[in-house]
Amino acid sequence: MITVLIVDDQPLQRLGFRMLLESNEETDVVGEAGNGTEAVRRAEQLHPDVILMDVRMPGMDGIEATRRIVAAGDRSRVLVLTTFDLDEYAHAALRAGASGFLLKDARPEELLAGIRAVADGDAVIAPALTRRLLDRFAGQLAASPSQPGRTDPRLASLTDREREILVAIGSGWTNREIAERLVLSESTVKTHVGRVLAKIGARDRVQAVIFAYDQGLTRPNTGG
Numbered sequence: 001m002i003t004v005l006i007v008d009d010q011p012l013q014r015l016g017f018r019m020l021l022e023s024n025e026e027t028d029v030v031g032e033a034g035n036g037t038e039a040v041r042r043a044e045q046l047h048p049d050v051i052l053m054d055v056r057m058p059g060m061d062g063i064e065a066t067r068r069i070v071a072a073g074d075r076s077r078v079l080v081l082t083t084f085d086l087d088e089y090a091h092a093a094l095r096a097g098a099s100g101f102l103l104k105d106a107r108p109e110e111l112l113a114g115i116r117a118v119a120d121g122d123a124v125i126a127p128a129l130t131r132r133l134l135d136r137f138a139g140q141l142a143a144s145p146s147q148p149g150r151t152d153p154r155l156a157s158l159t160d161r162e163r164e165i166l167v168a169i170g171s172g173w174t175n176r177e178i179a180e181r182l183v184l185s186e187s188t189v190k191t192h193v194g195r196v197l198a199k200i201g202a203r204d205r206v207q208a209v210i211f212a213y214d215q216g217l218t219r220p221n222t223g224g
Helices: 011-022 036-046 062-071 087-095 108-119 127-142 160-170 175-182 186-200 205-214
Strands: 002-007 027-033 050-054 077-082 100-103
Touching: 002 011, 002 036, 002 108, 011 027, 011 108, 027 036, 036 050, 036 062, 050 062, 050 108, 062 077, 062 087, 077 087, 077 108, 087 100, 100 108, 160 175, 160 186, 160 205, 175 186, 186 205
Parallel strands: 002 027, 002 050, 050 077, 077 100
Antiparallel strands: none
């Protein structure tokens, strides 16, 4: 059972999410919050597996709430939901430590799948945003690269296969795509991914993507 905290300043929106999640046998709504400040407090009290986080709220917004929850070291993972299809929101949310970003017009099955993925330590980004978001993020990282010629000790700790897996993660491949391209079983890929995340100290695949770009293992597309 995946425990979920719903954070949104619109009561009807929270009710809609609650109805969907309570009708699903895999999820359990443990609480609600109407703003960022309340979200931080409730996360500390309830320790949910996943927090559905709105962005625009009065007082503390969802980005700052996410930043504080992640900084506190809580095990909860944040899945940001917004009506605004804007790169800056997604970029800010992921920088704050969110494990995913979906639009509120996502289909119910997409939202449920996103919650499951985030709870499992995976990352979820709205398909329409994925490539341009990663390209933009990589471009910003490339503007201030780490010192040339120096290898991060975390990168050096990876085996050749794990480094190959990290490059694939950085390229935005799913476990299934990695399995098909490297001729491995999905269970083997999942094991490798888990080891890679542990060795580089990444909470999830989003942080692994950032690490891969930062180390120059993956570069953004330049062909538009």
